[in-house]
Amino acid sequence: MLGLISLVSISTFMSIMFPTIYGIALEVWEMNLKLVLLVSYGYRWWALMPVAQGWILDWGGDGFADLNILGLFQR
Structure with a gap:
């Protein structure tokens, strides 16, 4: 349950961070379109992260944990 709350x-x-950083990028780069588009494409990739996290959890099953991947968790 804690993992679900953390993910949400x-x-x-x-989602809150995106418009803030995008607005700062527009101000700092003074409407340099190429750099602003680079930032926006980066955030589009981050929008796919929850899907990737769900796929990893589905693939790993119940015993799949971050600590287990890093070798810090012993059963």
């Missing part, structure tokens, strides 16, 4: 919280704050 991270996704929420990523």
